Amino acid sequence: xxxxxxxxxxPPPPAPPVKQDRRAGTGRLAALLVSPTMLVLALxxxxxxxxxxxxxxxxxxxxxxxxxxxxxSGETFVGLDNFTDMFSGDAGERFRNALMNTTTxxxxxxxxxxxxxxxxxxxxxxxxxxxxxVRAAILVPWAVPTAxxxxxxxxxxxxxGVVNKILDLDEPVLWTTDGIQAWFAVIIADTxxxxxxxxxxxxxxxxxxxxxxxxxxxxxxASPWKTFWSxxxxxxxxxxxxxxxxxxxxxxxxxxxxxxxxxxxxxATDTITVIAYEEAVKFGKYGPASAYSIFLFAYxxxxxxxxxxxxxxxxxxxxxxxKGR
Amino acid sequence: xxxxxDAPPRAAAATxxxxxxxxxxxxxAGIGAIVLYCLSPFYWMLxxxxxxxxxxxxxxxxxxxxxxxNYSAAFSEDNGxxxxxxxxxxxxxxxTVLVLLIGTLTAYALARLDFRFKNLVLGxxxxxxxxxxxxxxxxxxxxxxxxxxxxxxxxxxVPSMSFALPLAVWNLTAFFRQxxxxxxxxxxxxxCTPAQAFRKVILPLAAPGVFTTAIITFIAAxxxxxxxxxxxxxxxxxxxxxxxxxxxxxxxxxAPFGTQMAAGVIVTIPxxxxxxxxxxxxxAGLTAGxxx
Numbered sequence: 001x002x003x004x005x006x007x008x009x010x011p012p013p014p015a016p017p018v019k020q021d022r023r024a025g026t027g028r029l030a031a032l033l034v035s036p037t038m039l040v041l042a043l044x045x046x047x048x049x050x051x052x053x054x055x056x057x058x059x060x061x062x063x064x065x066x067x068x069x070x071x072x073s074g075e076t077f078v079g080l081d082n083f084t085d086m087f088s089g090d091a092g093e094r095f096r097n098a099l100m101n102t103t104t105x106x107x108x109x110x111x112x113x114x115x116x117x118x119x120x121x122x123x124x125x126x127x128x129x130x131x132x133x134v135r136a137a138i139l140v141p142w143a144v145p146t147a148x149x150x151x152x153x154x155x156x157x158x159x160x161g162v163v164n165k166i167l168d169l170d171e172p173v174l175w176t177t178d179g180i181q182a183w184f185a186v187i188i189a190d191t192x193x194x195x196x197x198x199x200x201x202x203x204x205x206x207x208x209x210x211x212x213x214x215x216x217x218x219x220x221x222a223s224p225w226k227t228f229w230s231x232x233x234x235x236x237x238x239x240x241x242x243x244x245x246x247x248x249x250x251x252x253x254x255x256x257x258x259x260x261x262x263x264x265x266x267x268a269t270d271t272i273t274v275i276a277y278e279e280a281v282k283f284g285k286y287g288p289a290s291a292y293s294i295f296l297f298a299y300x301x302x303x304x305x306x307x308x309x310x311x312x313x314x315x316x317x318x319x320x321x322x323k324g325r
Numbered sequence: 326x327x328x329x330x331d332a333p334p335r336a337a338a339a340t341x342x343x344x345x346x347x348x349x350x351x352x353x354a355g356i357g358a359i360v361l362y363c364l365s366p367f368y369w370m371l372x373x374x375x376x377x378x379x380x381x382x383x384x385x386x387x388x389x390x391x392x393x394x395n396y397s398a399a400f401s402e403d404n405g406x407x408x409x410x411x412x413x414x415x416x417x418x419x420x421t422v423l424v425l426l427i428g429t430l431t432a433y434a435l436a437r438l439d440f441r442f443k444n445l446v447l448g449x450x451x452x453x454x455x456x457x458x459x460x461x462x463x464x465x466x467x468x469x470x471x472x473x474x475x476x477x478x479x480x481x482x483v484p485s486m487s488f489a490l491p492l493a494v495w496n497l498t499a500f501f502r503q504x505x506x507x508x509x510x511x512x513x514x515x516x517c518t519p520a521q522a523f524r525k526v527i528l529p530l531a532a533p534g535v536f537t538t539a540i541i542t543f544i545a546a547x548x549x550x551x552x553x554x555x556x557x558x559x560x561x562x563x564x565x566x567x568x569x570x571x572x573x574x575x576x577x578x579x580a581p582f583g584t585q586m587a588a589g590v591i592v593t594i595p596x597x598x599x600x601x602x603x604x605x606x607x608x609a610g611l612t613a614g615x616x617x
Contacts, residue, residue: 051464123355
């Protein structure tokens with residue numbers, strides 16, 4: 001990490017006090033520049049997370065107080081009840097189903113997206129003509145708001161929509177109602193929206209691989225397949241790992257697509273975010289909603305930890321920095 | 326940035342001077358497939374929006390006759406779509422401006438100044454961008470209802486900063502790092518303080534990076550859905566994506582797809598234009614901010 005602040009190349013002889021001043025000035029300046037961001041993040045991220053944690057141990061009072069006959073208000077501390085309820089009874093069933101959907105969406109969608117994304121990147125990397133066209137095209141799915149993409153795919157997957165016309169089955173598939181086909185519809189829509197983006201990131205990784213490596217492989221007579229597995233893939237792995245981590249974290253909080261493409265309250269496509277949203281916004285039950293969202297938060301944290309610590313995903317780009325930028 | 330990957334060595338040698346290998350078309354087919362994959366659903370939205378509501382279920386690849394019926398339906402008084410577009414511009418615009426004001430300063434410090442806890446700050450910025458929105462939203466919703474912020478712009482703008490600010494700081498830090506440090510060294514030798522070096526030398530030169538970050542942040546804020554959906558239930562304050570998803574037809578069972586597609590095109594077109602105009606920069610920004 002080369003810095004610029006201290007030590008001008010030829011410091012005048014009585015430099016030390018001046019240098020001292022600058023250093024102190026730098027620290028103060030840094031604090032001044034960084035604190036607004038930290039303050040905002042404390043307000044809009046740290047405070048809500050702590051509040052959600054607290055809320056997850058409470059439950060709103062409802063119903064009529066048997067002694068006074070008045071409608072109850074306020075909230076009661078219920079300990080771990082909101083969490084234990086996630087694994088028992090009807091609410092538990094709904095939650096476990098949502099957890100399952102969240103997980104299967106993430107595993108399946110991200111796997112398909114990575115394969116497609118890498119393929120797209122390889123194609124784009126070889127294309128000499130039409131690169132501007134393909135780059136523009138690939139940004140379109142990324143730019144379409146996810147909620148709008150949901151509506152678009154809902155239209156495409158209508159009972160008398162274009163997918164069923166192309167499939168031309170005896171019975172139209174009711175894609176947007178419920179069931180495994182709705183699950184597939186969400187996967188397809190998510191893949192459409194994000195595989196090109198992975199392609200873009202992997203392409204950036206491919207472009208920094210030096211040509212000499214490929215020349216050497218060619219001289220050694222490596223097949224294209226072998227070249228891909230032993231050279232290309234290991235060299236884009238750092239890029240790919242970070243892209244996959246971010247895609248996984250994004251898919252774990254999937255909401256817009258199931259919500260606008262299928263609609264809430266469907267067994268096949270409700271994710272944790274969808275049921276937490278429903279609890280909070282529709283029913284005003286902040287306690288259980290917070291418990292769901294805290295669970296999701298922990299899930300995300302564990303996945304991120306695994307990627308960073310065990311797989312070595314370099315999210316901060318510090319390794320890059322050490323190479324001397 | 327050429328590669329030599331496309332032909333295995335022997336084949337390449339064999340075809341030297343004999344013209345192209347037999348699979349010369351493969352990259353073009355690949356390019357075609359990608360373009361088709363990315364654009365065909367979008368094209369379908371565009372085509373459907375331009376049909377008459379009577380032939381909305383037609384599968385002709387080009388609408389005949391063309392009709393703007395769906396667009397006038399989308400903008401009809403009772404949908405409040407025009408107001409929703411304005412709301413989206415306000416929320417996304419204010420979020421972007423606030424985030425850039427704060428983020429530029431922090432990014433400069435992170436990229437250029439040497440101070441204690443720098444990696445901690447970097448880590449905090451990165452980690453906060455990983456948090457699921459719903460975990461922040463539930464308690465904020467409770468807070469906003471108790472302080473009367475439900476159905477206000479700030480209830481959408483403040484939570485949006487939770488994802489927009491890390492995004493902006495991250496992108497800008499990458500941009501500032503790419504700028505040669507000699508510039509500030511020169512400025513400092515000439516007697517500038519770090520603050521002056523930032524204001525007089527770095528900021529003007531970083532304008533393209535700041536601009537690109539502004540576009541990326543704006544698009545992210547414009548596309549935000551769950552916050553706007555949750556903290557606002559008054560029609561006149563809803564954003565365009567929320568309004569579009571809640572259009573109702575003449576009956577409950579008749580989803581107004583044509584109108585929705587028209588609204589979808591209108592919500593998306595500004596972004597597609599931005600993307601087409603600035604594709605090079607956006608790609609540079611996304612890959613620098615997202616991967617490095």
